[in-house]
Amino acid sequence: MTNAALPRFAAFTLLAAAVLAGATVPAFADGGDILIKNGTILTVTKGVIANGDVLVVDGIIKAIGANIAAPPGVRVIDAAGRFVLPGIIDSHTHVALAGTNEGSEAITPEADVGAVINADDTSILTALSGGVTMVHTMHGSANPIGGPNVVLKMKWGRPSEELVVTEALPTLKFALGENVKQAGRTVQPGQTQRYPATRMGANAIIRREFAKARNYMARWERFNQAAKAKNPPRTLVPPRKDLRLEVLAEVLRGERVARVHSYQATETLEFMELAKEFGFKIQCFEHIWEGYKIADEIAAAGIGISVFADSWAYKMEAAEGIAYDAGYCAKRGVLVSINSDSGERIRRLFNDAAKTMKYGGLTEEEALRLVTINPAIQLGVDKIAGSLEVGKQGDIAVFTEHPMSAYTRCDMTIIEGDVYFDREALVKEREEAAKKAAAPAGKGGVS
Amino acid sequence: MRHSVLRSGSLFLLVFAIGALAAAPLPGDVGPTYAVRDCRIVPVAGPVIEKGTIIIRDGLIDSLGPVEKIKIPEDAEIVAAEGLVAYPGLISAFSNAFLEMPARPEGQASPFEEALQARTTQPQEDRFPPGPGLLVLDQLKPKPAAIAGFHRAGFTTVLTAPARGIFEGQSVLLNLNGEALPPMVIRNGAALHINLTTERGGYPSSLMGTIAHIRQSFIDAEYYAARQAQYEKGPAGLKRPAYDPRLEALVPFVRDRRPVVFQCNNVEDIKRAMKIAGEFKLNAMLAGANEAWRAADVLKKNPMPLLVALDFRPPQTSLYATQGEELRKKAEAEIYPANAANLAKAGIAFALVSGANADGGAVLRNVRTAIKAGLAEDAALRALTIQPARYLGLERSLGTLEPGKIANIVLVKGGIFDEKAQVARVFVDGILFKYAEVSK
Numbered sequence: 098m099t100n101a102a103l104p105r106f107a108a109f110t111l112l113a114a115a116v117l118a119g120a121t122v123p124a125f126a127d128g129g130d131i132l133i134k135n136g137t138i139l140t141v142t143k144g145v146i147a148n149g150d151v152l153v154v155d156g157i158i159k160a161i162g163a164n165i166a167a168p169p170g171v172r173v174i175d176a177a178g179r180f181v182l183p184g185i186i187d188s189h190t191h192v193a194l195a196g197t198n199e200g201s202e203a204i205t206p207e208a209d210v211g212a213v214i215n216a217d218d219t220s221i222l223t224a225l226s227g228g229v230t231m232v233h234t235m236h237g238s239a240n241p242i243g244g245p246n247v248v249l250k251m252k253w254g255r256p257s258e259e260l261v262v263t264e265a266l267p268t269l270k271f272a273l274g275e276n277v278k279q280a281g282r283t284v285q286p287g288q289t290q291r292y293p294a295t296r297m298g299a300n301a302i303i304r305r306e307f308a309k310a311r312n313y314m315a316r317w318e319r320f321n322q323a324a325k326a327k328n329p330p331r332t333l334v335p336p337r338k339d340l341r342l343e344v345l346a347e348v349l350r351g352e353r354v355a356r357v358h359s360y361q362a363t364e365t366l367e368f369m370e371l372a373k374e375f376g377f378k379i380q381c382f383e384h385i386w387e388g389y390k391i392a393d394e395i396a397a398a399g400i401g402i403s404v405f406a407d408s409w410a411y412k413m414e415a416a417e418g419i420a421y422d423a424g425y426c427a428k429r430g431v432l433v434s435i436n437s438d439s440g441e442r443i444r445r446l447f448n449d450a451a452k453t454m455k456y457g458g459l460t461e462e463e464a465l466r467l468v469t470i471n472p473a474i475q476l477g478v479d480k481i482a483g484s485l486e487v488g489k490q491g492d493i494a495v496f497t498e499h500p501m502s503a504y505t506r507c508d509m510t511i512i513e514g515d516v517y518f519d520r521e522a523l524v525k526e527r528e529e530a531a532k533k534a535a536a537p538a539g540k541g542g543v544s
Numbered sequence: 545m546r547h548s549v550l551r552s553g554s555l556f557l558l559v560f561a562i563g564a565l566a567a568a569p570l571p572g573d574v575g576p577t578y579a580v581r582d583c584r585i586v587p588v589a590g591p592v593i594e595k596g597t598i599i600i601r602d603g604l605i606d607s608l609g610p611v612e613k614i615k616i617p618e619d620a621e622i623v624a625a626e627g628l629v630a631y632p633g634l635i636s637a638f639s640n641a642f643l644e645m646p647a648r649p650e651g652q653a654s655p656f657e658e659a660l661q662a663r664t665t666q667p668q669e670d671r672f673p674p675g676p677g678l679l680v681l682d683q684l685k686p687k688p689a690a691i692a693g694f695h696r697a698g699f700t701t702v703l704t705a706p707a708r709g710i711f712e713g714q715s716v717l718l719n720l721n722g723e724a725l726p727p728m729v730i731r732n733g734a735a736l737h738i739n740l741t742t743e744r745g746g747y748p749s750s751l752m753g754t755i756a757h758i759r760q761s762f763i764d765a766e767y768y769a770a771r772q773a774q775y776e777k778g779p780a781g782l783k784r785p786a787y788d789p790r791l792e793a794l795v796p797f798v799r800d801r802r803p804v805v806f807q808c809n810n811v812e813d814i815k816r817a818m819k820i821a822g823e824f825k826l827n828a829m830l831a832g833a834n835e836a837w838r839a840a841d842v843l844k845k846n847p848m849p850l851l852v853a854l855d856f857r858p859p860q861t862s863l864y865a866t867q868g869e870e871l872r873k874k875a876e877a878e879i880y881p882a883n884a885a886n887l888a889k890a891g892i893a894f895a896l897v898s899g900a901n902a903d904g905g906a907v908l909r910n911v912r913t914a915i916k917a918g919l920a921e922d923a924a925l926r927a928l929t930i931q932p933a934r935y936l937g938l939e940r941s942l943g944t945l946e947p948g949k950i951a952n953i954v955l956v957k958g959g960i961f962d963e964k965a966q967v968a969r970v971f972v973d974g975i976l977f978k979y980a981e982v983s984k
Contacts, residue, residue: 196742196750198749199753201748201750205753207756207759208752208756212756213812215812217810256838256839258815258842337764339760340759
């Protein structure tokens with residue numbers, strides 16, 4: 098086998114071995130208990146422990162420190178010479194879904210990606226191989242108002258309902274700019290471009306929908322008041338329940354926050370004005386290549402950003418993107434995370450975070466925050482994830498080198514104390530599968 | 545050449561047989577009386593009778609039992625059945641049999657082609673008429689050969705469902721007793737059928753949109769029913785509710801809990817359908833469900849009628865289908881055929897159905913594959929007789945061989961699931977159809 102053929106073959110057998118073994122449940126679940134010993138512990142929020150242990154019991158981190166004894170029956174991982182860090186969190190991706198966009202209309206807040214989780218998506222395993230334990234998987238950016246998003250743990254092999262992180266903040270996807278005005282779409286003779294076709298149109302249609310939602314809430318309020326009366330009138334008719342407006346009402350009531358795909362500074366500032374006008378909360382701007390131009394405004398508004406580390410200038414509206422966007426914004430006090438937006442880049446978020454050290458001058462510690470505690474804060478899960486602290490969930494990655502090193506590799510990914518990715522074990526399985534495949538048919542070979 | 549001559553010959557015989565025997569008696573008429581003699585009887589309800597007689601009178605099973613205990617009436621036509629095994633006619637509680645779907649109307653614009661301002665935000669499904677109000681019976685054209693095909697595979701009763709769109713329309717329950725449709729109908733509008741799919745070129749174009757659309761439709765139907773009721777109670781001072789044919793068709797399914805069948809194309813669809821069914825307290829059944837074993841935990845917790853199709857191809861989204869040809873083939877040959885066996889092992893009830901497979905013989909072959917994959921034969925038989933009868937509310941009239949039930953009986957040379965099984969005689973509503981020769 099040539100070297101070039103190896104990665105593809107490896108990827109196939111990695112999965113195939115697991116699947117052929119009949120494993121819809123990971124064979125390596127440890128019942129939520131694990132002790133990782135003798136590693137360099139990067140807690141992210143509580144400093145570095147040079148030679149430390151992490152004990153997880155029933156899925157929760159019970160102790161962090163030196164010389165922790167393993168309770169009886171608990172599996173022990175020797176991490177000597179290796180780095181132990183909180184599981185990486187991807188603040189913006191589209192994995193593990195059956196469909197990304199309800200692109201047939203411009204306003205679709207009823208289209209909830211949480212209803213179409215696909216736990217069979219092998220991107221979950223890809224994510225695990227890069228130390229990722231949690232993702233915010235989102236509606237696409239085809240619509241000014243897309244749909245609600247969902248936060249998932251990458252529990253490969255577990256049923257979809259077990260993946261959902263119910264503690265996370267409810268979010269709604271918005272999008273501005275080229276994608277929603279369908280700049281790349283060729284309009285055929287006789288066709289009309291979907292509204293909106295301009296940035297001002299995008300702003301206008303969002304304002305219009307929020308005005309509708311306000312009206313809707315007022316109608317319900319009037320009805321509820323009238324229905325509360327001692328003898329409500331016999332002719333009292335409730336408003337029609339509208340799933341589309343229900344979701345926008347949640348945003349207006351502050352029960353759901355906005356995650357806004359936006360690239361350019363002007364449209365971003367306009368959207369911030371819109372949010373002020375209607376009194377809803379923007380949690381995060383997505384991709385925002387011109388974030389560096391308005392870093393102080395974003396920081397002052399308490400809004401986070403979730404960005405790529407590179408790919409600047411890959412499309413018209415990213416033309417003024419710069420490599421320093423993430424690092425600079427972080428230094429100006431913006432809560433920054435690095436996202437994948439992809440089922441492939443998701444396995445090297447740590448590499449992407451490290452780029453902010455060269456472009457932006459962040460320290461190792463600061464850079465690591467961009468894929469751990471910062472996305473956790475953005476998703477509202479910093480009480481349960483994002484750092485190694487006693488009482489948080491046992492989501493842990495073990496790397497061969499410091500995760501911000503160019504030479505590092507993820508060896509093991511653990512979620513709530515269960516090992517979901519173990520490179521050594523999978524490589525062994527791969528070799529056995531290869532041996533079996535090479536054996537003559539009838540003697541254990543594949544015929 | 546010889547082959548095709550033979551075929552058309554037997555086809556001729558077949559048409560002749562159906563033509564000669566298919567005239568169902570008019571109401572009030574007394575149909576013929578038959579005495580099926582000397583057969584082995586598998587009544588499904590109760591123990592097997594090694595050598596028995598079944599008396600059929602006026603379309604019903606009059607009596608059955610060991611030969612020595614059953615007196616043959618004087619007016620009975622004797623059906624010599626020595627060497628044959630009598631089973632209740634098989635029931636497919638979900639099929640697309642006899643369906644000739646009209647093509648989507650030409651020249652319909654997709655929503656992309658219309659200015660958004662010009663459109664309402666109402667889902668566009670109504671542009672693909674007639675949605676939930678469609679009665680599939682109006683589209684059926686059963687051909688004698690197709691009916692004979694089902695008979696030869698042992699099927700005497702099928703539920704035929706429409707097969708296009710999200711709200712596909714309403715099915716019809718047919719007793720395959722001849723050629724004319726009206727006498728076959730057991731129940732029109734038997735169930736509402738919903739497919740978890742998308743509309744091409746329109747809203748909804750994604751599965752999440754589809755789920756929202758289905759939920760909004762049921763919300764609207766409940767609202768519609770409530771407004772109608774409020775208005776009927778006292779119209780004075782109330783605006784007359786506007787008539788909406790689509791919602792009108794949905795009302796019986798949300799208000800009166802008439803059955804709703806969800807087409808479940810993979811393991812996640814099962815959970816999606818269960819959620820919707822729970823939200824609107826629907827009387828729901830899950831069809832397709834060839835990954836049902838993967839949802840065994842939730843199905844055990846919340847049992848649902850399962851209409852399991854004998855389709856062993858892994859769904860496109862399944863990890864069994866996305867990891868290369870080797871695994872896909874293995875899954876189709878070994879993993880998916882064990883779906884029914886795994887359900888039985890987990891103690892989950894199910895019916896086996898012919899689904900989209902219009903070839904009765906192929907359906908029976910697939911039952912044999914499921915049996916080879918570990919499904920007990922008697923479990924398979926129950927899943928094709930009494931279980932679907934229960935799901936369809938027919939257990940008092942069909943599904944077993946018992947006195948008083950409809951005379952839907954198949955007489956088979958050999959066990960019905962044997963490789964070489966041949967259906968020799970079929971009774972549907974007491975009407976006799978002759979297929980393979982009976983030799984002694």
